[in-house]
Amino acid sequence: MEKQSREGMEEYWHWFCASLFSEPSLEKKLLKRFGTPMAVFHAAEEEIRMVSPRNEKKLSAFCAGRKRWNFSQERERLARLGIRFVSMEQEEYPSRLKGLTDAPCGLFFRGTLPSDDRPAVAIVGARNCSAYGNSVSYWFAKELAGQGVQIISGMARGIDGTSHRGALAAGGETYAVLAGGVDRCYPEENRDIYMEMEKKGGLISESPPGIRPLTFLFPLRNRILSGLADAVLIIEAKEKSGSLITADCALEQGRDVYAVPGPLGEALSEGCHNLIRQGAGLAVSPEKLMEDLMILPGINMKNVQKNKITLERSEYLVYSCLRLQAQNLGEICEATQLSPQDALRILAKLQLKGYAKEVSRNYYAAAKKL
Amino acid sequence: MFSKVWSAGIGGVDAYPVRVEADVSDGLPQFLLVGYLASEVKEAGDRVRTALKNVGCPLPAKRITVNLAPASVRKAGTRFDLAVAAAVLASIQKIPAENLEGLMIAGELSLSGQVLGIPGVLALTEAAGEAGVKRCIVPAVNAREGALIQKTEVIGVSDLAELIELLRHPEKGIPATADTGELLERHASEEKEDFSQIRGQKAIRRAAEIAAAGMHNLLMIGPPGSGKTMIARRIPGILPGMTLEESLKITKIYSVAGLLTPESPLLTRRPFRAPHHTTTAEALAGGGRLPLPGEISLSTGGILFLDELPEFRRSALEILRQPLEEHRICISRTAGTYVFPADFMLVAAMNPCSCGCYPDRNHCSCSPREIARYLGRLSQPLLDRIDLCIQVPKLSYEELQKGKENENSAAIRKRVEEAHRIQKERFGGENACFNSRLGIRDTEYFCRLGIAEKKLLKQAFEKLSLSARAYHRLLRVSRTIADLAGEERVLEEHILEALGYRPLERSEWLRGV
Known part of the structure; x- marks a missing residue:
């Protein structure tokens, strides 16, 4: 079972991430104690349990899982599903995530990972959004993607979905960070963009394939969502909203946070307005946002020319x-x-x-x- | 001795003659009723015997046999009591048998000899008139109703003694009269519900006017308390007044259903039926072993209002499909197939989502899927039969307070009447035909378009992704709008306005979400 090559190590990483995908802090502790996932794999159960006595139950289940793990079978399974795995040790691993304290140890993905060389903006917002939020998110995503910005979002209903759609409409690249496994399309009504993004961008998750999008996974994926982007744009959020978790993650990770204002008195504007009050950037148009982010517009100036309005x-x-x-x-x-x-x-x-x-x-x- | 008299049974909304035959002969004292009878008809024997005794006419201790012919048709109801009594009286020679000739008798008896009212008297006198019967004797409470048909003499009796007197001296009978003209007039002035009471809501007023002008089915979508029911209740008031013929047709249905009162024997106001959303398919369509008219038949000539449309049982809603298409409903039972008229205008109301507030996102937190599921309770075939669809917004306090009175029903009715007249002229037929009733071929024939209009429609078709069904509905509504404007041809402006009322398609519903 001794595999010394780098590729071999990647398989240990795969096992490590697939077993502990929902416990980033345990991952950290184990790696700190043993150094590599391979060492964890071969460590004695008592030693592993010692790492975190509080989580003894979880760790003994983790150890039991070690025995069942079949490397070749799991490798084949990934290949069959068309899913790739990349650990944090690999070149390919997004450099934006590398420096983060809570970076995921590895990512499962379909399609590609966001390129490090090009700017990336995450757009998130309310699921039950208004028509206003819908058109604004579409507009921002389309304009930004048209200028070569990678659009990252969570494929949820509402703002997330429309942002992906906007980016796809501009022919740009867009990436969805999912809470469940990347073989799970959630929600089902976004199947069209799910299929599309595999070709024009990618589907990324920390969870191994087959994992259902459980509630507690969503806040965890938000840290990856904001981590993969240079800036996070919030469009429509109620006072207590999941999007604000993403904004918090972004601030912790040192990302810029921008918010789109909405009409006063609307519940869906409150979260965004609070963010702006607390110092988030004010996003008024895609052009201005790009200016703020110092993204130079590409050569695609087609859209800029003003349409002559001829109305009675x-x-x-x-x-x-x-x-x-x-x-x-x-x-x-x-x-x-x-x-x-x-x-x-x-x-x-x-x-x-x-x-x-x-x-x-x-x-x-x-x-x-x- | 043998004697006979005519009476009538009810099947569907029509009466058919029944011959009541009685024979008194020697044998064991017995009162036998035969002729495929329901139990309430069989019980007539006991009622008749006791009632006769109580008016001083006891039956002899003989074998009395009564037959109701044709014996192959199931007979139900209590309307045969009086005819049985008359036939028996003639066969025991208490009254001259020849006085029963050319006579139709119907009514229920109480043990004291009092004559009780029965449903379906109008249908009965109509059948009598057609069969050439000269005189009908009916319960006094139903006499005016029966007299609406002026083809036969109708005399009301209030107890058995009166009937016996009348049969002995037929010349003494005073026929009941009903002044149909006066009855029709009287109600027109009594309308309490008027469109002028509705504040604001200009758009929905306009939509209601168009719907009434072309008898289009209308769907109103709006939050609770926005006035959907209030508007629906006022739609009968903007439909043209009823002609006597129309009124009689509807009165007959109500008569069979037993819903007429002696004070107002003629229905002069257009029906407005609003069954509750827990109603069953049978209550809507008409049910029972011998079916009685259901809500859809009772709303003939008027409005069937279904509030909270998605809350109705699916089975109840789907039963509307045939009547909405053919304007009648066939109900098959073992006893036969009955055809009821069901020529109504459907007005439906619903909330936009289960909480009722969408698209107001401050109050509505329904997810798109929940909204889709809410709408999904309506089947597409049903939605396809609804021509007009309009959103009724919630009124603000300012709008409620605005003192300005709106146009009243009479003014709207005038325009609607004119549009009805134009349609009648165009379609030539005697029976009322409306734009909403046009088939596909007729739609294309009567709504011919110019080049500009065709171009517009093409554009709309592509831009708004209309379906083929929506296309024809759009044309029909445009035709009605043109009629209201008094235009010969359907013009661009009519089509443009009709686009704003185009009905829902499920896929479209969530476009903006």
Whole structure:
């Protein structure tokens, strides 16, 4: 069983990470005591248990798992699933994570890992987001990805999913950091981007394949999410939101945190506004954000040229009332003093021209010309 | 001695003649009723015997046999009591048998000899008129209802003694009268619910007007307390007044269902039926061994309002498919197949999600999946039969306080009446045909489009990803909007407005989420 090569060591890492993926602190302690995962593998059970008497139960289960582990079988399993493993000792391991105190010992991934040479921005936000959050996240992701920025997010419903979509629409690269194994598509409704990202980016997780996305894994994955990025952008978060955990991780890791402001009085704006109050950067547009991050725009200037807006007077009247937040027909009628039938007519025209969109039945929002 | 008299049974919403035959002969004293009878009809024997005794006409100790022909049809209900009594009286020669000729009798008896009201008198006198029966004797409480059909004489009796007197001296009978014109007039002025009571909600008022003008089915989506029910209740008031013919047709259904009161024998207000969401498929469609009209039939000519649409049982909702398409419902039972009219306008209301607040994210924390699941309780085929869909927003305090009175129902009704007239002219037929009832081929024929309109539709089709079904519904609604505007042709502006009311498609529902 003695394997001295580097490749051999990688297999020990694989075993180590697959067994302790949810216990980063135990990983640290064991490595500190024994040096390498190989040494851990061959250590006596008593010695291992001594490392953390508090976690004796877990550690004895860990030791029992050692005996069952079959290196070749596990290697084949990974290959069969098309999943790769990279430990922190490898070249390929993202250098952004290397310096972190709580860096994962290894990553399982499909597709590729984010490149170290190009900028990366994480975009996270509320699952149950509003139409406003949706369009803003899409816009930021698309513009940033169009300039070669790698978009990192968590593939959750809402903001996360739309950010991936925006990046994919721009033909950019986007990476999802998952809580469960990378062979698990969660949530199921994002299967389309899950499939797409394998080709245009990657799916990354600390958990070995087959692990379900359990609740306690989400805060752990947030540290990787923020760690892989140069800056974290929060779009729509309630006062108590999971996205704020990501923001905290980012601050601990020394990443820049940016937040997109929302309308006052909306529950979904509160988290972002609090962040801004506490000193987070104010993200007002993708261009400004890139300026702040000192990302030089690529040659892709196609989108920058202004579209000449040709709207009739009445259309302009309605268009000027529309906002990024959805408004219902009654409010629009009130603001424009138009009859509902006229307002509907003009709104239909604006929709056809791409200046407005109906986000829910008879709720309209201004559509950014993307 | 043998004697006979006509009575009538009810099948579906129509009456069919039943011949009640009685014979008195020697033998063991017995009162026999035959002719495929339900138990309440069999019990007529005891009621008749006792009632006759109590009005001083005891039956002789003989064998009395009563047959209800045709004996192959199942007969139910208590309406045969009076006819049985009359036939028996004639066969024991208490009344002259020839006086029963050309007579139809129906009514329930109490033991004291009092005549009780029965359902379906209108259907009965109608059948009598068609069969050439000259005179009908019905319970006094139902006499005015029966007299609405002016083809036959209707006389009401309130007790058995009165009936005996009438049969002995037919010339003494005073036919009941009902002034249909006056009845129709009376109610028009009694309408309490008016559109002017609705504050704000301009968009939904407009949608209701279009729906009424083309008899389109309407779905209102809005948070609780936004006034969906209030609006629905006022829609019958903006539909054109009923003609006598129409009113009689609906009154007949109510008559069979036993829902008429002696004070208002003629239904003059368009029906508004709002069954609770726990209702069963049978209650909606019509049920029972011998089926009675269900809610969908009772809302013929008016509104069937289904509040909290997704909360209805799936089985109950799916039963609406046939009636929404064919405007009638066939119910098959062992006793036969019954056809009930079901020519109603469906108005449905629902919340946008289970908490009711979506898309207001301050109050709604439903996940997209929950919202999708909520909508998923409605089947696509049902949604496909709904032409108009509109969101009813919650009103702010300011809007509630705004003193300005809105347009009243009468003004809206005027426009709707005009649109109905235009449609009637266009479709030529006698029976009311509306834009919403157009088939695919007729839709394309009556909604011919110009070049600009076609271009617009193409654009809309691609940009808004409309389906083929949505396309035809869009045309029909555009046609109605054009009719309201008095336009001969469907123009761009009509289509543009119709786009704002286009019905839900499940995939579309979550586009913005």
